[in-house]
Amino acid sequence: MEHDEGPVQRLTEPECWQLLAASPLGRIATHVHDVIDIFPVNYYADGASILFRTAPGSKLVELTINDQIAFETDGYDEWAGWSVIIKGTARALEHQAEIDAADDLPLHPWIPTLKPVYVRITPTHISGIRFERAPEPERS
Incomplete structure (x- = not known):
């Protein structure tokens, strides 16, 4: 961790990737004109990018x-919680070699629908925090 600031600590980039690799579900936020949307996605983190699958529709x-995207995933246990946010660009995979490589990854739809399009998020910024879970301190 980069900083030990009491109950909230900033995570290093390697710590962020470690948490991303261990979590199966995240959310993407898109922004087109004055509309912001958030979509849940299951994903695969390879240590340099995020890959998810989708079908033709509003998300795609x-x-x-607008290929600018935000991605967030989080988790918690009884002692701590964490959140990782990636800001970056998203693009659908188009080259067959990329698609074939993505087909070999452990990334499968969670619901029984076809999701033939792979989308890669390439980060321009990654950040994360870990925080203690404890009762609220006494108010003075």
Whole structure:
């Protein structure tokens, strides 16, 4: 961790990737004109990018109009919680070699629908925090 600031600590980039690799579900936020949308996605983190699958529809259309994206995943146990946020660009995989490589990854839809399009998020910024879970301190 980069800073020990009491109950909230900033995570290093390697710590962020470690948590990303261990978590199966995240959310992407898109922004087109004055509309912001958030979509849950299951994903695969390879230590340099995030990959998720989708079907043609609003998510893919929005990413085509504006490839700037935010991605967030989090988790907790009885002692601590954490959150990792990635800001970056998203693009659908188009080259067959990329798609074939993605097909070999352990990334499968959680629901029984076809999701033929792979989307890669390439980070421009990654940050994360870990925080203690404890009762609220006494108010003075």
